[in-house]
Amino acid sequence: MQLASSGGRRLRHAALAARELALDAGRTVTRKELSAAARDAAKALELRNGPRSVLSELVACWGEQEWERLLVWPSNDYLMSRTGLSERAVRYAFRVLIDQQLIVPKESPNGKRFAVKDLAGEIVDAFGFDLTPVYARRGEWAERLIEQKQVREARKRAFDEITIARRAAQEALSALAEHYPDLDRSDLEDRLRTLKAHTPLRVSKAMPLDALDEWKDLRTLCEKAFFDAGNGGKECRHTNNNNGSPSESCNKGFPKKAEAVRPTEQTSEHLSPELILEACPTLSDFGQPVRDLADIVSAGRYLRASLGAHESAWAEAVEDIGTVRTAIAVIYTLQLYEDDLAKHGGESRIKNPGGYYRALVRMIKSGKLDLGVELLAMRRRRMM
Structure with missing residues (x-):
């Protein structure tokens, strides 16, 4: 017209x-x-x-x-x-x-x-x-705003998951570079750089579902590479490049009992082997019967490497809080880590168990944390 x-x-x-x-x-x-x-x-x-x-x-x-x-x-x-x-x-x-x-x-x-x-x-x-x-059309506006809010929340969740997967992949590659520098990781690093370049920014309105799937796949590959390198291709813990492995090899049995428990270190009933067994099922990883405090010390010394804590962390803790509490702290920390993994679907909030263990020892030494009280609470939660 x-x-x-x-x-x-x-x-x-x-x-x-x-x-x-x-x-x-x-x-x-x-x-x-x-x-x-x-x-x-x-x-x-x-x-x-x-x-x-x-x-x-x-x-x-x-x-x-x-x-x-x-x-x-x-x-x-x-x-x-x-x-x-x-x-x-x-x-x-x-x-x-x-x-x-x-x-x-x-x-x-x-x-x-x-x-x-x-x-x-x-x-x-x-x-x-x-x-x-x-x-x-005010009803239409209300419906559209609800839909837009749902889309924004879905985008935010997707980008949050991308961030988590990216950080986990980078952490796994950093661990590979630190502990296994001879391992070829060039393909994984190339894929990481490519994904970073092609992943949309948060400020964009694109829904990054394809990028999210790729980041999850890359995270799985990086973590699997680190896990396989640590196991040396076997079904048990690998002993090379480990922070003070608890045994000489995977098939030579368990270590003999650790240093003897001094009379001054005999603990109250609140730290009895029975309580520790009930509160911390992770002791089953020790593979030996636990009957007394000497067995607890042996188990703690054996499981210490599972936290990624160096032998020096054990020695320093023994100096600060004694042998028995050092071993119980190892078992307690490992149980916290495994419980957190199970609770959050295989991803623990405790990113560095070894560092967490050292911090726990410092809290025990300063009196800010009572192992007996914590174990009783853990047992109570497990029995509910």
């Missing part, structure tokens, strides 16, 4: 569709209600600043008349002064709002916007813009 000489605008399908929307019979709309619907519409449709500002000013012009349609008639000059936009930007904003079925133009014979008054001077009609669709 050609523009009318009177200054009319091109006919748009969206305007005809929006014109079909109407208020409920007898429904009156306040400016506050209309403003809330307009804000939701702007968020749901992700309007840019120009159209958003023009829509806000149109709503502010609503006089709360008891009409069937929500008509406003501000001039372009008024809108330009209120929004700071150019006339061209205001006209563009009108086009966007009409295409989004938010407003409907109501044209006058001469293309101007003005109010129609009766003989008493009361405004009875107007030519300008009809804001009825903004309010009539």
